[in-house]
Amino acid sequence: MLKSQATPDSAATGAAGPDAVLFREGMSRVTAAVHVVTTDGAAGRAGFTATAVTTVTDGPPSLLVCVNTSSRSAQALLANRVFCVNTLSSEDRSLADIFAGRTGLQGQERFTIGEWETLDTGSPALTTSLVSFDCRISEARIVATHHVIIGEVVRIRLGETKPTLVYQGRHYRTL
Template sequence: MEEIEAVLQQITQGVYVVGVADGEKTHAFTAAWVMQVSFSAVLLAISINPEHHSYQLLKKGGVCSINVLSRDQSNIAAHYGQSGIKDKMSVGTWAAAITGAPVLQESLAYFDCKVSHEVSAGDHQLVVCEVLEARKINVGDAMLYSDTGDMDNSEKLY
């Protein structure tokens, strides 16, 4: 399994904070499993653990933002990668996108999305989202999953 984990680290993936909303209720989580899956319509897929609080809000509210982190934002990635924090939205400045999804103003860029559909994928759900708006809001280099080391404790899952 160590070899599989080492090789999986070579798959190029960014690091994102996904903001979700159901009316006034907001939450966010760190995600590395995000990818474009269509040009027309522009669709992105997010892999999320269905046991997490964010998934429940995403499912009910049907909207999210995908916020691209910069290489110097490992503290933000670590914060939103934790569960059980009472005031999860306390790190960063948040503003509502057109859909109402929370957008992290310190991110490099964001995608404002509405949920299209989802598919079961092992211990996660693939949530396919249609991009309604996308904007660059800051300058920098995007954080890669390989930059995070074992921040997510994935070593224990293999």
């Protein structure tokens, strides 16, 4: 039997939809690629692990990234106006934990693990990533607790083809 919390007419009456706990549980069942989003510039070098990354359009090529407004990395990214989306392979699982804040490494210390280079924007690009999308912010806005940031891709670096790191059911998996 399927579980549902919202009633069919809740949207029409303006009643609140499903609660946050149910929403998070539902989203935990959606498989998503794992990325490390990085930035560098006058506001400093920063990065975070993200699954909320998606393509917007291919003309011009652009990506959408979501990050919590309370994140120090979000503030640096917005101030620098550039970022790089590094899609992780299963071999880079430890970097996902590092940039998610699960290891105790902070700020610049995070970049001591892995091999990094820079592309056009100066944002760190992981040399072992499956792909790195180097972007300049074209639009950003706050939606509830998160910044929704759209970046125009200025350069793409393709890495080796290998198994992808994904997140599903609150665990890393390989695809």
